[in-house]
Amino acid sequence: MSYNLLKGKRGIIFGALDENSIAWKTAEKVHEQGGTFVLTNAPVAMRMGAIKELAEKTGSEIIPADATKVEDLENLVEKAQEVLGGKLDFVLHSIGMSVNVRKGKHYTDQNYDWTAKGWDVSAVSFHKTMKVLYEKDAMNEWGSIVALTYMAAQRVFPDYNDMADNKAYLESIARSFGYFFGTDKKVRVNTISQSPTPTTAGQGVKGFDGFIKYADEMSPLGNASADDCADYTLTLFSDLTKKVTLQNLFHDGGFSNMGVSAKVMERFMEE
Numbered sequence: 001m002s003y004n005l006l007k008g009k010r011g012i013i014f015g016a017l018d019e020n021s022i023a024w025k026t027a028e029k030v031h032e033q034g035g036t037f038v039l040t041n042a043p044v045a046m047r048m049g050a051i052k053e054l055a056e057k058t059g060s061e062i063i064p065a066d067a068t069k070v071e072d073l074e075n076l077v078e079k080a081q082e083v084l085g086g087k088l089d090f091v092l093h094s095i096g097m098s099v100n101v102r103k104g105k106h107y108t109d110q111n112y113d114w115t116a117k118g119w120d121v122s123a124v125s126f127h128k129t130m131k132v133l134y135e136k137d138a139m140n141e142w143g144s145i146v147a148l149t150y151m152a153a154q155r156v157f158p159d160y161n162d163m164a165d166n167k168a169y170l171e172s173i174a175r176s177f178g179y180f181f182g183t184d185k186k187v188r189v190n191t192i193s194q195s196p197t198p199t200t201a202g203q204g205v206k207g208f209d210g211f212i213k214y215a216d217e218m219s220p221l222g223n224a225s226a227d228d229c230a231d232y233t234l235t236l237f238s239d240l241t242k243k244v245t246l247q248n249l250f251h252d253g254g255f256s257n258m259g260v261s262a263k264v265m266e267r268f269m270e271e
């Protein structure tokens with residue numbers, strides 16, 4: 001349903017790979033709420049092509065950028081303002097990748113070149129994005145920057161591998177940079193800690209199918225879907241959450257505050 005919640009607002013959405021991507025759902029919903037935006041992804045993801053369909057559907061332009069390359073980000077931020085006709089109100093960082101996970105390297109036996117690459121893509125890219133937005137003074141006052149994260153930043157999920165460390169770093173960047181963005185520019189910076197979600201990035205994690213069921217049965221409201229996450233992100237981009245900043249916001253059906261649920265207990269009860 002459209003409340004025109006984002007009417008007149010402009011932004012950049014990183015990370016729409018295919019129709020399962022959280023960023024894809026968010027782009028559709030931002031469009032529905034009257035927001036305009038530029039879509040971006042790494043040039044390699046672009047060659048797979050699906051993003052063009054989303055661009056047509058939402059009347060958006062695509063500007064490729066590898067989020068680990070500051071010069072790509074500079075070009076993106078400059079061009080996005082030209083295309084959209086002014087400064088930005090919202091930015092979604094929806095990027096994650098671990099080479100160790102991809103190549104099946106165990107956490108206790110990392111290839112540190114891969115560790116560094118995953119850290120750069122999944123965490124430092126958020127700092128680089130904000131550095132460019134900050135230096136170019138590209139955000140309007142009361143704008144909103146959101147990155148997506150996962151609870152493995154706080155608690156142990158063994159198969160999440162080095163992505164757990166990357167997410168902890170990402171959340172810390174949100175707070176540290178968020179201080180300066182708030183003080184100097186009146187811009188808020190938050191992370192959304194989302195339920196396990198069946199996307200390309202999600203399914204790369206070993207044992208994902210079992211884990212997603214477990215999380216669903218543990219959560220009083222069940223897992224939050226990619227669509228639910230997109231809805232929550234809209235609220236953070238809207239003017240209704242102007243004083244929310246430096247937060248890591250759990251969007252997980254209640255999972256993060258659970259100890260055990262009756263459904264999960266049942267599996268362990270003796271007859």
Ligand SMILES: NC(=O)c1ccc[n+]([C@@H]2O[C@H](COP(=O)([O-])OP(=O)(O)OC[C@H]3O[C@@H](n4cnc5c(N)ncnc54)[C@H](O)[C@@H]3O)[C@@H](O)[C@H]2O)c1
Pocket residue numbers: 014015016017018020021022023041042045065066067068093094095096097121148149150193194195196197198199200201202203
């Ligand atoms: N799926 C889950 O279970 C889950 C749970 C919590 C948080 N998240 C987070 O949500 C975000 C979005 O992931 P998703 O689940 O929608 O999966 P996805 O695979 O659809 O999206 C990940 C995106 O990162 C992009 N990317 C990779 N390297 C890049 C680079 N160098 N430059 C620019 N973009 C790059 C990919 O092209 C892709 O579009 C990620 O931060 C992920 O960690 C996912």
